Amino acid sequence: MLKPTVGPILGHITTDEARVFLRGKLHESALTFAGIRYRVRGEERWSKGIFAKLDATRDMSDVIVIRGLGHDTDYEYQAGWFNTTNVEHTVKSVHELPLQWPQELYRLRTRSGSAGTPRAYFVGSCRYLRMTAGIPSAPHLGDRIFASITQMAQQAEPPVSAMLMTGDQIYVDDLNFFAPDREFQQILAKYRAAFSQPNISRLMANVSTYMILDDHEIEDNWPKNKRPSDNILYTNAITAYELYQASHSPAFEILHDGRISRNPKHYWYQFTDGDIEWFVTDSRSRRNLSADDRRILDVEQENALCQWLISSPARVKMIVTSVMFFPDAKQDGDDAWAGFPGQRLRLLETIRSHRLKNVIFVSGDVHGSLTSRLTHSEDPDFEVHTIVSSPLCNSRLLPHARRSSFILDQPLVRNDAGEYRQELTGKVISQDNFAHLVIDAERIQVNYHDQEGKLLQSTDIDLR
Template identity: 70%
Template sequence: MLKPTIGPLVGHITTDHARLFIRGEIQKDLQVFAGVRYRISGSPHWIKSVFAKLSESRDMSAVITLNHLREDTEYEYQTGWFCPMSPVHTVDSVAELPLQWPREIYRLRTRCNQPLQARAYIIGSCRYLRLTAGIAVLPQLGDRIFASISQLIEGRQPPVSALLMTGDQVYLDDLNLIAPDREYTDMLAKYRAAFSQPNIKRLMSSTSTYMILDDHEIEDNWPAHAEAGDNTLYNNAIKAYELYQASHSPAFSLTTNGQVDHATLKHYWYQFSDGDLEWFVTDSRTRRTLSADDRRILDEEQEQVLLKWLVNSPARVKFVVTSVMFYPDRKSHGDDAWKAFPEQRLRLLETIRTHRIKNVIFVSGDVHGSLTSRLTHSEDLDFDIHTIVSSPLCNSKLLPYASESTFILDQPLAQTAAGDYRHELTSKVVSQDNFAHVVVEAQQIRVNYHDRDGDLLQTIDIPLR
């Protein structure tokens, strides 16, 4: 067996289930299979081997699921791909072959349902990796920060439950004015380059990773800048996104035999839980309505599901991920974010306020600057929400960093007959490459921002109620 060309990438994990993304390589006129075998860490015996047939239609990739796992347990696994000599093999028959597995052993941990247990996450967005003629230019710049993340979380308590990548994991339009990617093969090449760098591979091979797209997975400021004839560009970009980012997420349901059901994807937004914490990862990019009479950044179905979840979920802390900023608003170039959809934003805020929902945290990226901010209400002292913004993981030299002067901070976010929504920064604005290490404790959320070398920039404590 050969090592995966991309991956293994650990995706969605529950108390008894894990998803692993693996890519092999095309072998002309030969069948190609990928396999995973796993065991409880320290055990001398492998529990089971699971195989998948790879096809060119999925860029020789597969998501293999591990089922019936033990809660809060560390597992070891090995993985690779191979071509059997016989052309009639199936995923069942290859399990009987005497395979030589790649020597490297990876580890993952299943979720724990215990309430009030401290949990940690890494949050980041906007990872620029420039390609020229399909080759990464100075790839160590776009990969450097992931080595720092791995070093930070190794042996750290509480262990990191997941890596949240909240948009612009790739820049398909990095040379948008000269030669934007429009062809599917070019987009696949960019994903392969982005996810095959050594440091990000190491991190994602052992850390549950959740992703959601933003505009650069399609085109800058999509769909506001869409032109006639862009349907092909969009369809190709979305097909690549589904393959490399959505495939290992909860957006895909499982078949009756516990494998990912590729035929049932209905939308890109999804939910997942981690003990008494819950996450709602919105799609604030592909379901927009830009008509003047009914502007929406989330489609009606997604909004209704989100509101119902906010009201009815018993989660102790509710994280809402939106790739573009919920607040504060930017002074310029803010029409790509929630600033341009004030009615829908106000509906969410009024739902949280009138139902007295506590401990709602909005998580986003996009602006190439990191910050935390608090939102209150002039007449309702019980209303209190926070935002955590983390961006960028790696900036382009062509793009500026955000600073405090970027944002509108001297006027209410929204004004209603019932009172004003007022916001204030609770941190400095980080204007360099960085990531957030977020620790949720019983009484507070601690947000630690680190630079690309892993050095601590600032710490902010958000009290829980």
């Protein structure tokens, strides 16, 4: 067996299941299979292999689901792929082959259902990797920050539960003015290059990774500047997104035979980690820009989000939105929640009227990182926070955001009940960075680190 050409990528993990994405390579006169085997860390005996047949329609990739795991348990696994010229082979018959597995070991840890246990997460967005004629240009620049994240993951206490990548994991439009990529194979090549760099590959093989798209997975400020000819671009970009980002997330259902569904109903999803729950919104592909019903989330998603906010018993509720919920940016603010004030106010009023506590919005997009707090002039019990982490790697052609980039000298919104007032709770980080969140019984500690892992700033959000 050979090492995966992309992956393994450790995706959604529960108390008893884990999803692993991996890719092989096409051989025109042979069948291609990918496989995984696993064992409890420290034991000698391996499980039977779990195999998937790969085909070109999915760019020789698939997601393998490991089921029946023990909760709160450390495992190690191996992953690989191989060709066979015996066209009669199936995922069952290849168990009998004398396979030699790749020697590299990867780790995964299942979730714990216990409440009150401290947990940690990484958050990042906007990873720029320029491609020229299909080849990454200076790829080490877009990959080096992941070496620091991996090193921190190996040493972190409490252990890191997951990495949240909140948008712009690739830039389909990185050369938009000169030679925009629009064809399916061009976009797939960007994913293969971006996700196979050594440091990000090592991180995603050992830390559960959750992703959601933003505009650059399709086109800058999508769909504001959409043209009729962009329908093909959207189809190609979103199909590639499904393969490489959404397929290993909870957005794809597991069928009765253990395989992943090929037809997701939507790209937003939820996952649970003890008494902490995450709702990862799709704030990009379901937008309605019409004047009479302007929405950044479609009706079904807004209803699901509000119902989750009201009914979930989670102690901490984390809402991921690829674009900023607040504060508003002075330039291109209408591409984020500022451009959809009616829907934003409905969400805020839902949180306030139901007296919900410990609601945190997590986002990226703006090429600057910050924490901020929202209060209400007439309701002292209302408090909402935002955590912004961006970028993992900026383009040299684009500036980093600064404090002066945001509207901070006026209320976020007013209505008959009063004013929603905003304030920064730390400095604006104006360089490449990532966030390390530690959530315990009393607070969320937000630690921003630079490319080398050096601590830039630490801010505490007190839980109520």
